Amino acid sequence: MFCRIILIIFLSTCMLNAKMFQSVDKKNGEFIQSGKSKYYCSNCAMYLPRYYKTNHIYKNKQYCSLHCLYDSLKGKIPDGDVKVVDVKSLKFIDAKKAYYVVGSDKMGTMTYNSKYAFKSFDDAKEFVKLYGGKIVNFLEAYETTKEDFLKDIELLETTKEKKTYKLGKRVYEKKCQKVDVTAYESIASLKADLKRVCKRVRRDRDLQAVTEYLWDVVKKNKELKSFGKIKYTKKDKCPICGMFVYKYPKWVAMLELGGKKIYFDGVKDMFKYIIKNRDKIDYDKVYVTDYFSGKKIEALFAHYVFGSNVYGPMGNEFVPFYSEKDANSFRKDHYGIAVYGFLQIIEDKDIMEDMKEL
Amino acid sequence: MLNKNFLNFSVKLLLKEKGDYLFSFIIFGFIIFIVTSVLLISESIKRDLLVALQNEGQIIVKNTKGGRYYPLNDNHIDSLLQVSGVDDVIGKVDGYYNFAQDRRFFKIAVDDDLNDTSMVVSKDIYKILKDFKYEKEFNFLIPPKNKLTLQIKDVIDSTIISNNTIFVNEYIARQILQMEEDEYSYLDIVVPNSDEIENIALIIPRIFPNFLVLPNYEIEADYDHLYYYKGGIFMILYIVALISFFILLKNQISSVYGSKRKEIAILRSIGFSIKDIISLKFIQNFLVTVGAYFTALMLSYAYVFVFNAPLLRNIFLGEIEKEVVFTPIFDLKMLVLIFIFTVVPYLASILIPSWRLAIEDVSEAMK
Numbered sequence: 266m267f268c269r270i271i272l273i274i275f276l277s278t279c280m281l282n283a284k285m286f287q288s289v290d291k292k293n294g295e296f297i298q299s300g301k302s303k304y305y306c307s308n309c310a311m312y313l314p315r316y317y318k319t320n321h322i323y324k325n326k327q328y329c330s331l332h333c334l335y336d337s338l339k340g341k342i343p344d345g346d347v348k349v350v351d352v353k354s355l356k357f358i359d360a361k362k363a364y365y366v367v368g369s370d371k372m373g374t375m376t377y378n379s380k381y382a383f384k385s386f387d388d389a390k391e392f393v394k395l396y397g398g399k400i401v402n403f404l405e406a407y408e409t410t411k412e413d414f415l416k417d418i419e420l421l422e423t424t425k426e427k428k429t430y431k432l433g434k435r436v437y438e439k440k441c442q443k444v445d446v447t448a449y450e451s452i453a454s455l456k457a458d459l460k461r462v463c464k465r466v467r468r469d470r471d472l473q474a475v476t477e478y479l480w481d482v483v484k485k486n487k488e489l490k491s492f493g494k495i496k497y498t499k500k501d502k503c504p505i506c507g508m509f510v511y512k513y514p515k516w517v518a519m520l521e522l523g524g525k526k527i528y529f530d531g532v533k534d535m536f537k538y539i540i541k542n543r544d545k546i547d548y549d550k551v552y553v554t555d556y557f558s559g560k561k562i563e564a565l566f567a568h569y570v571f572g573s574n575v576y577g578p579m580g581n582e583f584v585p586f587y588s589e590k591d592a593n594s595f596r597k598d599h600y601g602i603a604v605y606g607f608l609q610i611i612e613d614k615d616i617m618e619d620m621k622e623l
Numbered sequence: 624m625l626n627k628n629f630l631n632f633s634v635k636l637l638l639k640e641k642g643d644y645l646f647s648f649i650i651f652g653f654i655i656f657i658v659t660s661v662l663l664i665s666e667s668i669k670r671d672l673l674v675a676l677q678n679e680g681q682i683i684v685k686n687t688k689g690g691r692y693y694p695l696n697d698n699h700i701d702s703l704l705q706v707s708g709v710d711d712v713i714g715k716v717d718g719y720y721n722f723a724q725d726r727r728f729f730k731i732a733v734d735d736d737l738n739d740t741s742m743v744v745s746k747d748i749y750k751i752l753k754d755f756k757y758e759k760e761f762n763f764l765i766p767p768k769n770k771l772t773l774q775i776k777d778v779i780d781s782t783i784i785s786n787n788t789i790f791v792n793e794y795i796a797r798q799i800l801q802m803e804e805d806e807y808s809y810l811d812i813v814v815p816n817s818d819e820i821e822n823i824a825l826i827i828p829r830i831f832p833n834f835l836v837l838p839n840y841e842i843e844a845d846y847d848h849l850y851y852y853k854g855g856i857f858m859i860l861y862i863v864a865l866i867s868f869f870i871l872l873k874n875q876i877s878s879v880y881g882s883k884r885k886e887i888a889i890l891r892s893i894g895f896s897i898k899d900i901i902s903l904k905f906i907q908n909f910l911v912t913v914g915a916y917f918t919a920l921m922l923s924y925a926y927v928f929v930f931n932a933p934l935l936r937n938i939f940l941g942e943i944e945k946e947v948v949f950t951p952i953f954d955l956k957m958l959v960l961i962f963i964f965t966v967v968p969y970l971a972s973i974l975i976p977s978w979r980l981a982i983e984d985v986s987e988a989m990k
Contacts, residue, residue, distance in 0.1 A: 470804075557707060595708075
């Protein structure tokens with residue numbers, strides 16, 4: 266969690282002013298694409314004027330950031346002419362001759378590690394003086410993008426899972442005419458058409474959310490991480506301790522055995538039951554409640570924090586998380602001892618013994 | 624002996640001395656009326672505030688610079704979404720419009736069901752607009768030189784939340800408040816696990832040291848404190864009510880020891896047992912106190928929720944908010960508490976001296 270906080274602090278040090286640094290009015294920018302999707306990034310459909318200061322052009326396509334250029338080229342180094350916006354003059358310049366400032370305090374586009382380009386070395390130096398960072402050339406900036414790529418994707422995915430898809434679905438159902446997503450070849454053309462059919466959607470962020478929801482979830486059938494909550498009745502009792510599970514909704518676990526659903530008031534009791542009846546149980550039909558979101562997740566793929574200062578209904582507990590990142594941050598915040606996987610707990614007898622001794 | 628005749632006799636005896644009992648009934652009822660009315664107003668305001676709070680996220684954050692509030696933007700939302708345990712971050716738009724003609728600020732709130740040409744106002748605001756001849760529409764002046772005209776679509780009852788509020792859709796709210804598309808007044812942070820709210824409220828200032836972080840339990844505590852009925856002006860009111868109550872009790876006790884002394888002795892001499900005398904006194908005073916209690920309750924409900932508590936409301940709301948209506952509430956716990964602290968001591972103050980007189984020697988009492 267500490268590293269994560271440092272990362273977020275880094276991301277946010279530049280955010281004292283309300284307006285985003287990258288944004289310019291579309292009258293002041295240069296947009297080379299034609300047609301309905303003129304103002305949208307070829308790779309992610311984001312509104313180009315909003316992220317203008319990090320815009321790139323390659324083979325007549327305009328991208329909102331170096332990250333998107335890297336993504337669309339699948340990591341290959343661009344062989345031809347690449348252009349980038351000069352932050353000072355807001356004109357496009359040859360990227361290969363530009364001076365990039367990497368890692369300044371100013372927020373980047375699609376990345377936690379910002380990259381801004383300047384035509385003159387002096388301008389870049391002045392920028393570094395004000396906002397920090399390092400001056401590099403295009404290839405070095407591209408290499409940094411490569412290094413940051415996975416971490417950036419992880420941050421973007423978190424935002425999409427937590428916010429974008431939910432917002433997109435809600436706005437689409439409430440304010441848009443329905444469209445056939447399969448008919449679109451690029452995300453930018455989808456967004457351009459959505460602008461026409463979602464007349465009551467005025468903010469680009471909402472339109473972008475609808476676009477990403479339709480493109481990723483509806484068109485590409487991206488699987489979302491949660492599937493509701495574990496449903497139980499007031500009569501359901503834990504077979505290990507006999508307690509009613511409805512009193513502890515944050516901790517409920519459930520497994521299906523022989524067409525019957527068996528409920529537990531905590532993960533610890535669930536593991537005791539599984540270890541006793543190991544041969545009969547189908548591990549794919551075991552579910553636990555994600556501690557942070559309260560959603561039902563598959564126990565087999567969950568991460569369990571052992572030895573934290575958070576107690577369940579039966580005292581010390583294995584606290585379940587869908588994401589390993591969440592499990593690790595919880596472990597650090599709540600003084601957990603270790604993070605285990607499902608099979609690890611079942612197969613390693615010592616873990617259950619350690620749990621007894623806590 | 625507790626039969627129909629006995630009950631009849633008790634009531635007849637009560638009616639014989641109706642002057643005495645009427646006095647107790649009125650004073651006792653008045654004390655309950657005042658206490659109940661004050662509690663109903665404060666509970667009603669508190670309930671409205673808490674209901675409004677339930678519609679917000681578990682943590683509210685605002686951006687500050689040098690103690691002043693500044694808007695937040697989408698980058699803040701994206702950063703806060705990365706915090707483990709946060710399920711969603713919702714940007715909210717609100718603020719104040721300076722109605723310079725009346726030197727007054729109107730609160731602008733968002734209702735996305737409205738279209739671009741209409742607004743909904745509270746009765747309080749409508750009254751002010753009417754005074755300035757804005758009966759059907761209102762012009763918002765947006766510096767430097769723009770004017771935005773909105774039709775008054777509806778006028779809603781003023782509650783403690785809405786009394787100074789104009790509702791418009793988000794797009795219009797941004798225009799009136801001169802906020803950019805990606806700016807927000809505050810952020811609602813959704814934390815599904817209530818046990819983690821405190822922890823996340825500690826993490827956020829580490830990321831954004833200039834943020835004002837308000838977890839919902841702190842806001843709730845603030846509301847509780849605002850109308851804390853064990854302190855401040857409430858305490859003075861209770862002390863006054865208690866003193867009057869004790870004066871009433873003293874009056875009752877002395878009347879038992881004075882004129883009632885002979886009555887009890889006569890009843891004893893004609894064959895009433897001690898139990899009968901206590902039952903008789905209990906029936907009489909129970910009718911008076913419980914009658915007064917329920918009458919006072921009904922009157923205070925009508926006073927607060929039908930007539931909107933004239934006079935008393937000014938203690939809570941001041942002179943300005945004239946049209947505020949109180950949302951009716953029913954708090955059984957509060958009513959039982961009032962019953963226990965008023966009816967029970969009153970009955971005890973009658974029954975104990977009556978019992979003491981009843982066990983005295985009859986001839987002594989008759990002297």
